[in-house]
Amino acid sequence: MLREYLKITMAGAGLFCLTVGFNRAANADIAACPTTISFGLTTPLTGGLALLGTQARNGAEFAVDEINAAGGITGKKIALATEDTGASSTDALNAMNRIIDGKPLVIMSSMISPHVFAQTESVNKAETPFVVAATNAKVTAQGSKWLFRNHAHDGQLADLIPEYLVKSLKKTKPGILVVADDYGLGASKGIQAALAKLNVTPVAMASYAPSDKDMSAQLLEIKDKGADSLILFGRPSDITLVLKQMGDLGIKLTTIGNTSIVAQTTLNNLSAAEADGNYAIGGMIPQTATDPKILDWAKRVQDKYKVPADNFTVAYYDSVYMLKSIIEKVGCDKPAIRDALAATKEWKGMLISYQADANGDMAHTLGIYRNKGKVPEFIGPIKESGF
Amino acid sequence: MGQLVVNGLALGSIYALVALGLLLIFNTVQIVNFAQGQLLMLGAFIGISGAVKHELPMALAWASTMLAMALIGIVFMVLVYFPLRGRPPFLVILTTIAMGIVLENIALILWGPLPVSLPSPVRGPPLRFAGVVISMHQLFIFGTLAVILLLQYLMLTKTRFGVLMQATAQDLHTARLVGIPVNRTIAVAFALGAMLSGVAGLLVAPIFLAEPTMGGSLGLKAFVVSVIGGFGNLPGAVIGGLFLGLIETFGARYISSNFRDAYAFIVMIAVLVAWPRGLFGEKSSEKV
Amino acid sequence: MKYHFPLVLCIVIALLIPVIARDGYIIQLLNIAILNAIVVLGLNFATGWVGQINFGQAAFYGLGAYTTAIATKAGLPWITTPFLSAIVVMAASLVLGLPTLRLRTYYLAMTTIGFGEIVRLVIVHWEPVTGGTSGLRAIPGISVLGVGPDGQVQHYYLLIVVLALAALVAARIRRSTLGRAMIATKDSEIAAEQSGVDTTRTKLFAFTIGAVYAGIAGCLYASSIRFISPDSFSGTQAILLMTMLIVGGMGSIPGCIIGAVGLTVLPEALRFLGQWYLVLYGFGVIAVIVLAPGGLASLAARWPRWAGAR
Numbered sequence: 001m002l003r004e005y006l007k008i009t010m011a012g013a014g015l016f017c018l019t020v021g022f023n024r025a026a027n028a029d030i031a032a033c034p035t036t037i038s039f040g041l042t043t044p045l046t047g048g049l050a051l052l053g054t055q056a057r058n059g060a061e062f063a064v065d066e067i068n069a070a071g072g073i074t075g076k077k078i079a080l081a082t083e084d085t086g087a088s089s090t091d092a093l094n095a096m097n098r099i100i101d102g103k104p105l106v107i108m109s110s111m112i113s114p115h116v117f118a119q120t121e122s123v124n125k126a127e128t129p130f131v132v133a134a135t136n137a138k139v140t141a142q143g144s145k146w147l148f149r150n151h152a153h154d155g156q157l158a159d160l161i162p163e164y165l166v167k168s169l170k171k172t173k174p175g176i177l178v179v180a181d182d183y184g185l186g187a188s189k190g191i192q193a194a195l196a197k198l199n200v201t202p203v204a205m206a207s208y209a210p211s212d213k214d215m216s217a218q219l220l221e222i223k224d225k226g227a228d229s230l231i232l233f234g235r236p237s238d239i240t241l242v243l244k245q246m247g248d249l250g251i252k253l254t255t256i257g258n259t260s261i262v263a264q265t266t267l268n269n270l271s272a273a274e275a276d277g278n279y280a281i282g283g284m285i286p287q288t289a290t291d292p293k294i295l296d297w298a299k300r301v302q303d304k305y306k307v308p309a310d311n312f313t314v315a316y317y318d319s320v321y322m323l324k325s326i327i328e329k330v331g332c333d334k335p336a337i338r339d340a341l342a343a344t345k346e347w348k349g350m351l352i353s354y355q356a357d358a359n360g361d362m363a364h365t366l367g368i369y370r371n372k373g374k375v376p377e378f379i380g381p382i383k384e385s386g387f
Numbered sequence: 388m389g390q391l392v393v394n395g396l397a398l399g400s401i402y403a404l405v406a407l408g409l410l411l412i413f414n415t416v417q418i419v420n421f422a423q424g425q426l427l428m429l430g431a432f433i434g435i436s437g438a439v440k441h442e443l444p445m446a447l448a449w450a451s452t453m454l455a456m457a458l459i460g461i462v463f464m465v466l467v468y469f470p471l472r473g474r475p476p477f478l479v480i481l482t483t484i485a486m487g488i489v490l491e492n493i494a495l496i497l498w499g500p501l502p503v504s505l506p507s508p509v510r511g512p513p514l515r516f517a518g519v520v521i522s523m524h525q526l527f528i529f530g531t532l533a534v535i536l537l538l539q540y541l542m543l544t545k546t547r548f549g550v551l552m553q554a555t556a557q558d559l560h561t562a563r564l565v566g567i568p569v570n571r572t573i574a575v576a577f578a579l580g581a582m583l584s585g586v587a588g589l590l591v592a593p594i595f596l597a598e599p600t601m602g603g604s605l606g607l608k609a610f611v612v613s614v615i616g617g618f619g620n621l622p623g624a625v626i627g628g629l630f631l632g633l634i635e636t637f638g639a640r641y642i643s644s645n646f647r648d649a650y651a652f653i654v655m656i657a658v659l660v661a662w663p664r665g666l667f668g669e670k671s672s673e674k675v
Numbered sequence: 676m677k678y679h680f681p682l683v684l685c686i687v688i689a690l691l692i693p694v695i696a697r698d699g700y701i702i703q704l705l706n707i708a709i710l711n712a713i714v715v716l717g718l719n720f721a722t723g724w725v726g727q728i729n730f731g732q733a734a735f736y737g738l739g740a741y742t743t744a745i746a747t748k749a750g751l752p753w754i755t756t757p758f759l760s761a762i763v764v765m766a767a768s769l770v771l772g773l774p775t776l777r778l779r780t781y782y783l784a785m786t787t788i789g790f791g792e793i794v795r796l797v798i799v800h801w802e803p804v805t806g807g808t809s810g811l812r813a814i815p816g817i818s819v820l821g822v823g824p825d826g827q828v829q830h831y832y833l834l835i836v837v838l839a840l841a842a843l844v845a846a847r848i849r850r851s852t853l854g855r856a857m858i859a860t861k862d863s864e865i866a867a868e869q870s871g872v873d874t875t876r877t878k879l880f881a882f883t884i885g886a887v888y889a890g891i892a893g894c895l896y897a898s899s900i901r902f903i904s905p906d907s908f909s910g911t912q913a914i915l916l917m918t919m920l921i922v923g924g925m926g927s928i929p930g931c932i933i934g935a936v937g938l939t940v941l942p943e944a945l946r947f948l949g950q951w952y953l954v955l956y957g958f959g960v961i962a963v964i965v966l967a968p969g970g971l972a973s974l975a976a977r978w979p980r981w982a983g984a985r
Contacts, residue, residue: 045949046952050500051500051501086942087906088906089810089902089903089904089907090707090900090907093902094943097700097704098700098943100699113809114808117812118812118900118902118904120812121813122699142812182809185799185802185807189802206644207644208644209648211603211604212604213591213604214394214398214595214635214636216390216391216394217635217638217644217647218644220640221639221644240502240596241595249520250520265501269502269504307499307501419784466961467961470965474968475726476728476780476781477728477780480780480784481921481960481964482961485918485956485957485958485960486961487957488953489958495950496950607788610785646796648796649792649796651789652786652790653793655785655786656786659782663777663778
């Protein structure tokens with residue numbers, strides 16, 4: 001009698017275990033998401049870098065608001081916590097620590113490389129997927145498996161700009177002029193190395209402090225040393241001055257540089273003559289798209305934030321949507337999200353497709369632009385070699 | 388090389404103008420206003436507000452900016468000078484720096500960080516000769532500096548008011564005892580000092596564009612210029628300004644553009660080491 | 676000691692904070708505040724006690740940090756770095772101090788600003804050594820004979836000890852002949868000279884000691900935050916250090932600490948104000964200077980039982 005009872009009990013227990021086991025296995029495919037999915041973002045919103053930093057917030061926030069208005073991710077709304085890093089890296093680290101305290105599912109940071117360098121170790125320790133646009137080539141060489149970059153970086157620009165200048169524009173005596181901060185100086189080094197590989201030596205290498213207003217000495221040096229072209233790397237406010245002063249001094253050089261040359265904020269302050277004919281290679285901007293939906297998007301972003309959208313706005317907008325599609329597939333599990341990011345292949349964003357390489361770089365397609373008067377024209381896409 | 392001279396002098400003229408405004412205030416009340424650069428910035432933005440936003444004719448825009456700057460100068464005096472009378476100098480320095488921070492951030496809130504341009508009051512193609520280009524605006528800058536120097540000289544030496552200012556500068560208490568309307572004189576000094584920076588702002592905006600942080604670096608150079616020329620010494624400041632403009636431009640061209648800002652400080656330190664009272668000597672001696 | 680009770684209370688609270696506030700953000704922030712306090716204590720020697728305005732303190736802070744970072748990344752054992760940093764900043768302070776001793780207030784202000792700018796430019800452009808604008812990362816941590824603090828909380832306790840030592844040394848100097856000479860020089864240089872004070876040497880001492888404080892704080896900054904870049908030691912930071920000293924209370928040791936902790940924590944706490952924070956900060960500094968030139972410490976001193984060291 002007892003033996004019968006035992007057999008039935010054991011069978012029942014076994015059946016129970018199997019059922020529970022099966023349920024467990026089924027749910028393990030999609031980790032349950034909490035009622036609000038929390039994203040964290042640190043970016044400069046005040047201080048000298050705010051002009052750039054706010055684009056990260058604009059793009060991410062616009063996407064989050066759109067997604068939430070359409071019902072959220074699998075019915076759960078996204079909560080975007082934004083912290084202002086200010087201009088200093090110490091403040092950026094503090095901002096990141098604040099974000100990490102809120103235990104977000106995913107963290108984004110800005111395009112300012114010194115800040116991201118300061119923050120990476122903390123994010124590694126928090127074992128959270130980390131999406132940044134920081135453009136210094138070495139950002140993805142830090143060996144962090146959690147860090148992914150959603151935008152073109154200086155390493156690519158350093159290779160592609162000289163190549164285009166020498167091979168397509170057929171200029172062999174460039175002068176280099178960059179803004180003396182991490183962005184410009186980092187690019188300058190890479191550009192010199194790439195030029196060396198093409199057997200081209202720049203006739204002059206000059207820089208200017210971010211707050212400088214008079215770049216005529218540098219421009220005259222480049223002209224005096226016999227340059228036939230100018231490679232220019234800076235931010236819209238200073239690029240505007242450089243191009244104006246080139247016009248004032250009557251210096252005519254084929255000019256190519258980063259997307260500040262075709263940025264709306266630059267073109268707004270230049271005359272058609274000053275802007276005309278200059279080339280830019282960089283992350284794609286929305287203003288030259290032929291798709292009216294993209295142009296409408298750019299207009300709506302500008303209406304909301306009073307500042308024209310740029311290549312970074314697009315990158316962050318795309319990133320939020322990319323994360324949405326990943327979370328829909330693998331749920332709210334940080335390692336799974338990280339693995340999915342690492343496996344990104346041909347994910348179609350607004351202007352380019354993203355593909356993750358071994359270092360975590362996801363953007364490998366850039367755009368070539370040329371100003372026709374005050375309006376930038378899209379010449380075509382250019383891909384990093386090997387993609 | 389001639390081009391470097393022209394551009395250096397144009398830049399130097401701006402420095403000189405800001406220094407003149409700085410020294411007008413200093414000569415009267417012994418305060419170095421570390422927010423002088425931010426006053427330049429305000430002048431630029433008010434000018435843009437008038438000329439671009441409200442589409443006033445240029446002369447009217449300039450005139451209204453001058454008036455606004457005079458008022459701002461007096462407000463500045465009330466906020467900074469009166470509360471700090473008699474306090475040790477470096478508390479005053481800190482206060483004016485703090486005012487500068489306040490003005491800069493209010494400007495950022497009001498006008499945003501994007502640079503805006505102001506059309507030049509003068510139009511026309513640039514002069515070209517001997518491989519050198521001089522724009523109409525650069526000529527206008529030189530001209531304005533010359534006119535202001537003349538006006539300032541005339542005012543200080545020939546008008547009753549100028550004499551009152553000199554008396555107030557030499558000894559405030561005695562001036563008051565003798566019946567000189569000291570407060571009014573000081574108010575005018577602040578108003579004029581602010582107006583001079585405002586003019587500098589109006590001159591700068593067409594070539595360098597206006598954005599709220601433009602004042603910091605220009606203000607700093609003005610102080611350097613004042614030190615080089617000798618604090619309080621007006622002609623010294625002008626010569627110092629032109630000199631600095633040339634040094635920066637030539638240094639950036641022939642030595643290294645990376646250290647452009649450093650040249651100003653290196654020259655200043657070198658001058659101070661050799662002549663602790665500046666190249667041309669101070670105007671008023673500091674109290675012991 | 677007449678301020679026994681409040682001092683003990685503060686120490687107890689300070690020691691208990693990591694127990695109450697476990698999160699890394701607050702501890703990290705306090706660590707930075709403590710380091711700032713050490714720098715401001717240093718600034719107090721030359722500015723608070725001798726009355727020499729000094730906008731170069733951030734540069735000394737940076738020189739200390741970079742010396743340590745470069746040394747440890749080059750493989751030198753950590754124990755050498757406080758000494759190396761101290762030597763480098765001492766040399767720099769002599770370079771800055773000797774020529775400027777004759778200068779008056781406004782000239783001195785400009786010269787120290789210039790010094791700070793030149794140091795920053797060198798750091799930015801000497802990229803192979805200093806990492807340029809990207810800064811230096813993965814700086815090895817504090818390690819003596821293989822043992823070192825691990826994690827924010829342990830660093831916090833270590834830094835508290837260093838701050839306490841720094842404050843004690845400062846208090847001793849204040850009570851010594853040198854300290855009295857400093858105050859005398861500030862009040863009236865001519866009178867001090869007449870009384871036999873070598874004002875030149877006094878000024879130089881104050882300057883150099885202050886620089887060493889900043890240099891050692893820089894060493895600890897590099898070894899605990901483990902990432903440095905030039906923007907943490909800029910002219911803006913120099914002004915901030917000055918305001919910490921003034922708001923906290925010039926010349927007062929507790930004032931230095933109050934000012935440093937207050938103005939490190941305040942911007943973080945008021946981040947929601949956005950751009951308005953800096954406007955309020957500027958007005959706040961002006962208000963303190965106009966209404967309470969002795970800083971917050973002088974307000975605290977109005978309660979006789981709670982008087983701070985003077």
